Amino acid sequence: MASVIETEITINAPADRVWAVLADLSGYATWNPFIVDAAGRPEAGARVSLRVARADGRRVGFRPVVLMAVAPVQLRWLGRLGPPGLFDAEQGFRLEVPNGRAPVRLIQRVRLEGLLALVRRRSLEPELLERCAAMNEALKRRVEAGPG
Numbered sequence: 001m002a003s004v005i006e007t008e009i010t011i012n013a014p015a016d017r018v019w020a021v022l023a024d025l026s027g028y029a030t031w032n033p034f035i036v037d038a039a040g041r042p043e044a045g046a047r048v049s050l051r052v053a054r055a056d057g058r059r060v061g062f063r064p065v066v067l068m069a070v071a072p073v074q075l076r077w078l079g080r081l082g083p084p085g086l087f088d089a090e091q092g093f094r095l096e097v098p099n100g101r102a103p104v105r106l107i108q109r110v111r112l113e114g115l116l117a118l119v120r121r122r123s124l125e126p127e128l129l130e131r132c133a134a135m136n137e138a139l140k141r142r143v144e145a146g147p148g
Contacts, residue, residue, distance in 0.1 A: 003112040003121050005128045009136040012103045013143045015095050019072030021143050022093055025050075031142040034135040037061075042069040048077060055127045064091070087116035106139065108132050 011018050021027065025038035025048060032038075036059065040048030044066055051061045064079030067090070076092035089112050096105040110128050117124065 003117055003125055005110045005112075005125060005132060006107065007129065007132045007136055008105060008107045009140055010103045010105055011140045011143050014102050015072040015097050015104045018095055018104050018106065018139070018143050021139060022075060023069070023071065031138050032135055033138050034131040042066055042075055044069055050079070052131070055130065064089075068092075081116065085114050087114040088112070089117075106136060108136055
């Protein structure tokens with residue numbers, strides 16, 4: 001049984017500007033309170049390095065594989081702890097532009113599967129919801145502040 005956490009936010013900027021910040025993994029350390037360190041290229045099939053900040057202050061690193069990177073629409077990756085089915089975490093970002101221009105609606109979705117995800121579901125879901133919402137807010141502030 002999978003657990004899905006979904007958050008969304010409206011960002012008053014064009015999709016290409018939102019995408020530029022979201023796809024610049026090396027810049028995450030300057031604005032992102034959830035994924036505090038990131039490296040690699042957001043290209044399908046590539047492996048990236050991410051370090052997330054837990055609510056308790058611990059930092060956890062993992063190396064997910066990028067499943068999809070379609071500018072300026074969608075970015076998704078899949079990280080695993082142990083063998084497939086033990087703990088699989090897929091995180092995705094989708095940009096929607098309802099009227100063809102700004103504002104952009106960002107939808108962030110995390111899907112957890114596996115035995116450990118099931119066992120830790122009650123503690124993981126509220127924390128992920130909080131951390132993803134904080135990331136959305138920080139992305140909004142960063143993008144709406146403009147270049148620089």
